[in-house]
Amino acid sequence: MTDVTFTRDDYKAAQYRWKLVRDVCKGSETIKAAGDKYLPRPNASDTSQDNKDRYDAYKKRAVFYNATGRTKHSLVGAVFRTWPTLTVPGALDYVSKDIDGQGVSVYQQSQSVIGHLLEVGRHGLLVDYAAVVAGSVSKADEQAGRARANVASYPAEAIINWKTRQVGGQHLLSLVVLRETVDVDTDDGFGSEQVVQYRVLRLDDAGVYTQEVWEEGSNKTAMTVPPFTPLNGLGQPWRVIPFQFLGSENNDTSIDDSPLYDMAEVNIGHYRNSADYEEAAYLVGQPQPWMAGLDEQWRDHMEKNGIFLGSRAPWLLPVSGTCGVWQAQPNTVAKEAMDSKKEDMVSLGARLIERGSAVKTATQADNDSAAEHSVLSLVVSNVSEAYSQCLVWMAAFVNASGETLYKLNQDFSQITLDATILTALFNAVQGGKLPAGDFWQYLRDRGVIDPEKTNDQIRDELETENPGPNLDDTEVIPNGGKPSNP
Known part of the structure; x- marks a missing residue:
């Protein structure tokens, strides 16, 4: 039985980590909308409406400080502090303004890819081509955009299945299944609905690259586009699948670790401590007046007329009556836990939270910067290599010769x-x-x-x-x- 929706075990195992970091980077609204997934209910066994209302107030008072998301944006910004180097043949000049066919430049797309790699440590790029009947692509086709190669960007969650096989002395991709969501217009022309489809990239037994598309229906998933063979600029079939994996460690097919996962976990712990701290401040933060030594007559009088606070409303107490204001002692447990986690996030790379105040020599500063950005340097190197490979494939489609290179900045110190x-x-x-x-x-x-x-x-x-x-x-x-x- 054909099951195009099959997902690998290592893909399933990574889902929790990916979801956690994605949600944390999106910020407070997403985290709070997840409810007790990230903030447990103080009394989970109590299903009464009163307890639900109390939990909603408990959650609203909590403060989510998005150190992880801010760190991600800071690191991406550090990479693009210096503009990347792009070298392409004249036929590919358009990539500096539109690399995906939707008006996104190679610079903008690579910024997004670096962000994805920092979040989940995995991404994919597919170089797609228009069909060429035979021979080289005409200039008219290129100018009209009919023969433009483009690079489609796929997040880790969309790459549900993949396989490799050994051909000669190297391992080549033999299967990649991509889950896509496509907007389809409704009959009235105004609305739209989302349709899930699966794009299957294969390297058949003859070593020829083919594509096919399946669409997910209410009853079953059926093939809507039968297998076809994309051709290069010379009208010849491809002998490799032009799909490039990217990772935080290397660009092979294995799933790499998420660079921001540890920080995201600490960020969630900080959020939970904040909820407890704000709850305690709400319950006992206000001063509480008290009285002692009242007889029943004074008690009834005050209950009838009320009690007012302030210098213009003195309390007339009977003989031997006493009063005072009770103030709860500071509860520093939750606050200390928050501060501790804040320091943990700083040590994990949250540069925007706190900068070191100690005076450092130039050598110490350079060493600290190198250590802090070592993971980022590896990510940037992988992205540069991946895009350089994609540009080679794009040049092969339009049958263009010349040097192709895309190199991102790896010097993250302030210039x-x-x-x-x-x-x-x-x-x-x-x-x-x-x-x-x-x-x-x-x-x-x-x-x-x-x-x-x-x-x-x-x-x-x-x-x-x-x-x-x-x-x-x-x-x-x-x-x-x-x-x-x-």
Whole structure:
């Protein structure tokens, strides 16, 4: 029996971790909407409405401080502090503005991919192609967008099944099943409904890459698009599945660990401590007045007329009567637990929560930065390699030759310009001691010059904007060039 919805055991085992980190990064609204999944009920056996209302108030008072989500955005921002390097043939220039066919640039898509890898440690990229009948792709097809290759991005949850097999001396993907959700318009043309479909990528026994699509129905899942063979720019079938796995450790098919999972677990614990702390502050945080030594007459009088607090409402007590205000002693257990978890999150990489206050030497700062960003450096390296491979496949589709490269920044320290060094380098260029190209590369690395500009482009722009003095000027200066009398 064919079951295209089959999921692997290691995929199922990773679901809890993925869901936890995803929810934490989405923030307070998602965490609180999950109810007792992340915040247990104080009295779970009591199913009364009063206990449900009390739990709702308990949950509302809790504060979720999204250290994990803030850390993720901070790390992605550190990568793109310096613009990536993109080198492609002219036929693929469009990827800088639209790599997926939906107006998302390679820069924007790679930002999203890094975020996914930090959250769950796994992602996928599919290079898709238009069908080519025979021969090379015409320029008309390219310009009309009919023959454009694109890269579709798939989160870890969408990659439900995969297999490899050994071909010669290497392991090649032989099966990938992708779960997709597609919006379909309703009959009235205004609404839409979501349909689940499964895209199956195969490498058949003959070593030819094919695709097929199955759609999930109310009764059964049936094939809606029979197997077809995508062709490259020369009209030939593909001998590999152009699907690229990405991971937090490497880009093989295995499921890597989530870099932010440990922080997310601590973040949930911090949220639970916050709920207890806020509950205690609500219950005993207000001062409680008390009286002693009252007889029945005074008691009945005060019950009838009420009690008012303030300097203009004195309490007239009988002889030997006493009063006071009771204030609960601070309960520091929950607060100390919150502070402890905050320190744990800092040690796990939450740079936005707290910065170290100790004065460090430049060497110490560089070492700390290298240690802190070691996981991020590996993620960035994997993303650069994956996109470089995808660009090679895209170039093969449009039958384009030339270098293809996508390289992300791996220097995450704050880049600054030193005026003294800048002046010295400029003087060295002017004195013929340093090539202008090396000086321009220094400015590229610090974001002053667009990294994609070549030396020839920079030179042309400088010559155009600063043509210099016109040596052919034949204008005659009156009075022989002598100054006129005032």
